[in-house]
Amino acid sequence: MSKAINLGLHRAMADDDRVLMMGEDIGTLGGVFRVTEGLKRDFGGKRVLDTPLAESGIVGTAVGLAMRGYRPVCEIQFDGFVFPGFDQITSQLAKLTYRHGGAQSFPIVIRIPYGGHIGAVEHHQESPEAYFAHTAGLRVVSPATPNEAYWMIQDAIASDDPVVFMEPKSRYWQKAPVDFDERSAPMHRSQVVREGADATLVGHGAMVSMMLQAAEIAEQEGTSLEVVDLRSLSPIDYAPLLESVRKTGRLIVCQEAPGNVSVGSEVAATIAEQAFYSLEAPVLRVSGFDTPFPPAKLESLYLPDADRILEAVDRALAY
Numbered sequence: 001m002s003k004a005i006n007l008g009l010h011r012a013m014a015d016d017d018r019v020l021m022m023g024e025d026i027g028t029l030g031g032v033f034r035v036t037e038g039l040k041r042d043f044g045g046k047r048v049l050d051t052p053l054a055e056s057g058i059v060g061t062a063v064g065l066a067m068r069g070y071r072p073v074c075e076i077q078f079d080g081f082v083f084p085g086f087d088q089i090t091s092q093l094a095k096l097t098y099r100h101g102g103a104q105s106f107p108i109v110i111r112i113p114y115g116g117h118i119g120a121v122e123h124h125q126e127s128p129e130a131y132f133a134h135t136a137g138l139r140v141v142s143p144a145t146p147n148e149a150y151w152m153i154q155d156a157i158a159s160d161d162p163v164v165f166m167e168p169k170s171r172y173w174q175k176a177p178v179d180f181d182e183r184s185a186p187m188h189r190s191q192v193v194r195e196g197a198d199a200t201l202v203g204h205g206a207m208v209s210m211m212l213q214a215a216e217i218a219e220q221e222g223t224s225l226e227v228v229d230l231r232s233l234s235p236i237d238y239a240p241l242l243e244s245v246r247k248t249g250r251l252i253v254c255q256e257a258p259g260n261v262s263v264g265s266e267v268a269a270t271i272a273e274q275a276f277y278s279l280e281a282p283v284l285r286v287s288g289f290d291t292p293f294p295p296a297k298l299e300s301l302y303l304p305d306a307d308r309i310l311e312a313v314d315r316a317l318a319y
Helices: 002-015 039-043 055-067 083-099 129-133 146-158 207-220 239-248 263-274 296-302 306-317
Strands: 019-023 048-050 071-075 109-114 139-141 163-168 191-194 199-203 225-229 232-234 251-258 284-288
Touching: 002 019, 002 039, 002 146, 019 055, 039 048, 055 071, 055 083, 083 129, 109 146, 129 139, 129 163, 129 232, 129 263, 139 146, 146 163, 191 207, 191 239, 199 207, 199 239, 199 306, 207 225, 207 251, 207 306, 225 239, 239 251, 239 263, 251 263, 251 306, 263 284, 284 306
Parallel strands: 019 048, 019 071, 071 109, 109 163, 139 163, 199 225, 199 251, 251 284
Antiparallel strands: 139 232, 191 225
């Protein structure tokens, strides 16, 4: 996935000389995860900018650049580092197009590596997507595969609205084919990635591969699970999910983030409202716990795995 995002960024920069990269250590080093490796070499230091360690300054500068006609892409080195720039993103960037009555667009992408499974220390493994999905004026997306990442990063850069691009860092090393000619689904469209009949699993980012793993185990036990990748967290495309739930009658929402006031909470509430008479069991949620992300040695107890997902499936099927 890291290479796919790199190639997507490279293609966007080659296609439009207004696209700039900004972030800590993204130029000479190529980023902590090497996602921007080679971009400074190919496009120069005026388009791939190593910034000071100041997230508020990174986003604030990007706002000014967008007003001058550029399309900046900001990297936040780790998920937990976004909060010094949170005020600029939510108080300024998210509201500026509305403040201008639509006369001024702000095509800025905020790239955020997020989530667990890498054994990192405090502030390096968090899932802050709900903060941004809650904020009107921001688009929030998260790819689950290299192919999705390659096309979605280009769609995000092409958007005239600000996009928070959540990259599941545990999937950076995942290998899978990328089709460089045929585009994937539009950025804000949910997708059924595995057909099933008995219950629906829905999630985003790194949880998609975990849900697919659970579905494979369930199949060996005679249970057919459908898996839906949200892809977009704001706006959410509910049509494929509603169609799936009306077929299976059961829904389990999966995420790494804590369950309280989360993307999963919103999905569960919306499905309960719009597909109530199709449900054979309550909508269930499998998530991280409502605590700060634990030390690395305890992350396996905190993060949802296939067993926790399948336990929820068993509860849903027992109704």
